[in-house]
Amino acid sequence: MSSLQLFKKKEEKKPKVAIHSITGCAGCQLVVYFIRDKLLELLGEIDLVAAPMIKGKNYSGQYDICFVEGMVANKRDFEHLKKWREQSKYLVAWGTCATHGNVPSIKIYKDKNEVENVVYKDKNNLGGGSEPVKPTPIEKHVKVDYSISGCPPEEIEFLRMMQHFLVGMKPTVYNEPVCVECTLREVNCLLDNGKECLGPMIRGGCNALCPAANHSCTGCHGPIEHANISQTLKLLANNGVSKELVKQRLQKYAGLKFEELGAILK
Amino acid sequence: MGRVLKKEDYKNFLIKFKNAGELIAPVKTDMLRFQKIEDVEDIKLEGNPFFPLKKFFLPNEEILLKIRNGLTKELKRKKSFFSNEKKKIIFGAKLCDINGLSILDKLFLDHEYPDEAYKYRRENIIVVGVNCLTPPSQHCFCSSMDLKKESYDLLLHERENDYYIDVLSETGKKLVKYLPEENFDYPLPETRKKLDKKNLWPFFADNYWENDSEQCVSCQRCTILCPTCFCFDMFDNINPSTRNGNRKRKIDSCHSKDFTKVAGGHVFRDTRLKQYRHRVLHKVQFFEDKFKRSMCTGCGRCIEHCHSKIDFVKTINEDFK
Numbered sequence: 001m002s003s004l005q006l007f008k009k010k011e012e013k014k015p016k017v018a019i020h021s022i023t024g025c026a027g028c029q030l031v032v033y034f035i036r037d038k039l040l041e042l043l044g045e046i047d048l049v050a051a052p053m054i055k056g057k058n059y060s061g062q063y064d065i066c067f068v069e070g071m072v073a074n075k076r077d078f079e080h081l082k083k084w085r086e087q088s089k090y091l092v093a094w095g096t097c098a099t100h101g102n103v104p105s106i107k108i109y110k111d112k113n114e115v116e117n118v119v120y121k122d123k124n125n126l127g128g129g130s131e132p133v134k135p136t137p138i139e140k141h142v143k144v145d146y147s148i149s150g151c152p153p154e155e156i157e158f159l160r161m162m163q164h165f166l167v168g169m170k171p172t173v174y175n176e177p178v179c180v181e182c183t184l185r186e187v188n189c190l191l192d193n194g195k196e197c198l199g200p201m202i203r204g205g206c207n208a209l210c211p212a213a214n215h216s217c218t219g220c221h222g223p224i225e226h227a228n229i230s231q232t233l234k235l236l237a238n239n240g241v242s243k244e245l246v247k248q249r250l251q252k253y254a255g256l257k258f259e260e261l262g263a264i265l266k
Numbered sequence: 267m268g269r270v271l272k273k274e275d276y277k278n279f280l281i282k283f284k285n286a287g288e289l290i291a292p293v294k295t296d297m298l299r300f301q302k303i304e305d306v307e308d309i310k311l312e313g314n315p316f317f318p319l320k321k322f323f324l325p326n327e328e329i330l331l332k333i334r335n336g337l338t339k340e341l342k343r344k345k346s347f348f349s350n351e352k353k354k355i356i357f358g359a360k361l362c363d364i365n366g367l368s369i370l371d372k373l374f375l376d377h378e379y380p381d382e383a384y385k386y387r388r389e390n391i392i393v394v395g396v397n398c399l400t401p402p403s404q405h406c407f408c409s410s411m412d413l414k415k416e417s418y419d420l421l422l423h424e425r426e427n428d429y430y431i432d433v434l435s436e437t438g439k440k441l442v443k444y445l446p447e448e449n450f451d452y453p454l455p456e457t458r459k460k461l462d463k464k465n466l467w468p469f470f471a472d473n474y475w476e477n478d479s480e481q482c483v484s485c486q487r488c489t490i491l492c493p494t495c496f497c498f499d500m501f502d503n504i505n506p507s508t509r510n511g512n513r514k515r516k517i518d519s520c521h522s523k524d525f526t527k528v529a530g531g532h533v534f535r536d537t538r539l540k541q542y543r544h545r546v547l548h549k550v551q552f553f554e555d556k557f558k559r560s561m562c563t564g565c566g567r568c569i570e571h572c573h574s575k576i577d578f579v580k581t582i583n584e585d586f587k
Contacts, residue, residue, distance in 0.1 A: 179485035200483035
């Protein structure tokens with residue numbers, strides 16, 4: 001509440017926004033820069049002070065809102081993250097890497113050396129803070145004010161959050177399972193038809209993109225907090241989906257979160 | 267007073283509708299859905315469509331208020347708000363869905379402040395029902411829910427040699443005035459499944475609620491597909507410039523965790539048990555207490571389309587004794 005009123009009272013003082021990135025594919029940042037129809041309008045209302053992907057000169061003072069994509073995969077990532085947290089009033093985890101660990105966190109369930117040997121030519125000679133650590137989402141390291149998951153997240157969710165900040169509301173993030181939008185789109189339920197859809201336990205907001213294209217939800221948005229994991233797994237088992245496949249699907253985007261919610265993945 | 271339609275005139279009868287406005291009827295693709303009709307041969311009347319009739323009267327999402335340059339423009343029955351909504355004729359709705367409308371009428375029309383958008387659609391959409399000869403699904407239990415013959419303009423009842431058309435409204439009368447008159451009281455279908463109506467207050471704290479709600483995955487399909495679930499959420503959709511935007515209402519569900527969230531973050535019905543119990547009791551107990559009529563119309567969609575096939579009818583019949 002306070003944030004927005006502050007912005008509105010002194011209209012000449014636009015909120016300072018930063019978009020930063022640590023280990024990740026940078027796809028989540030691209031989502032923001034691809035908001036073609038509304039980006040210019042938005043840039044008129046905010047002061048995009050730091051965006052290393054599209055800007056040469058980046059401000060390093062205090063930010064009002066800082067979006068961070070990517071997850072902590074090495075020591076340098078952590079140093080950056082700590083700095084941005086200190087600099088910013090609100091820190092938003094942007095994308096599934098930042099919120100749940102995403103694909104890099106599959107490493108947790110594999111043999112560490114095997115994975116590292118594939119990625120690094122000579123892992124003993126990295127230096128400069130690039131030594132790999134356990135891949136974890138940023139909320140495990142610093143306090144995160146708001147999380148928007150998605151691989152990549154939807155641009156509408158970025159716009160909605162900026163709207164809320166600009167109008168002075170407490171930002172809310174869509175928090176319903178995929179099934180809701182899927183049913184509203186009148187999609188023939190894949191789970192009822194014997195497929196391996198993870199819809200009931202995954203956070204929606206994607207407008208059921210995959211199920212509407214007859215492709216099972218693989219869970220790129222990560223689980224909703226109140227998901228009934230055990231019952232959904234039972235339904236998948238009833239559909240004859242192998243335990244191995246379910247395990248892989250759960251590990252793929254948000255293994256750590258699913259473990260917190262009670263799924264056994266090791 | 268009704269009318270009689272010969273079987274050979276059935277197709278022409280539908281084509282007449284198609285010429286009168288946008289004809290919407292159930293079509294079988296991968297599922298049975300209400301759709302705009304291009305060819306009247308596509309219409310399929312066996313089975314109950316996936317999505318109930320309510321979506322034409324209470325859309326999943328609609329604009330209530332527009333903000334232009336910081337000024338608001340309220341939703342009145344002005345043409346501009348509905349100009350893209352053509353006159354519709356919905357054909358092939360079952361009596362359970364139509365009774366759903368009469369329950370929505372109670373909530374959105376019989377009130378000091380009728381809902382403008384709902385009222386407009388209710389006045390401008392012609393509903394032509396079709397009576398079920400046999401229950402379309404094994405989950406149907408409408409014959410125990412006291413369905414009333416109301417809230418439609420016309421209703422087709424198939425007989426051995428012809429169709430009997432029941433006429434309720436003036437608009438409906440105009441559409442069929444060329445047909446011969448007859449007086450006939452059409453029978454309602456008899457379903458095998460029945461809800462044993464009883465006072466559920468003594469079972470409020472029963473363990474069986476827990477058994478059922480443990481299987482619930484909070485997917486909200488039961489409420490979205492219910493012909494009488496009307497709960498909605500309102501939110502402002504404002505452009506980044508904060509000068510333009512709109513206020514929308516969107517379908518909401520009591521099975522959502524945010525549904526009972528209040529300022530400060532407290533959630534009243536925080537467990538699946540409370541959410542599930544509230545939905546079932548609202549349908550068959552709370553509404554009955556207040557309006558002397560069950561809110562459930564017995565279409566069975568909440569059971570048929572539930573992922574876990576949770577059957578509240580079975581629980582009420584067998585476990586609450």
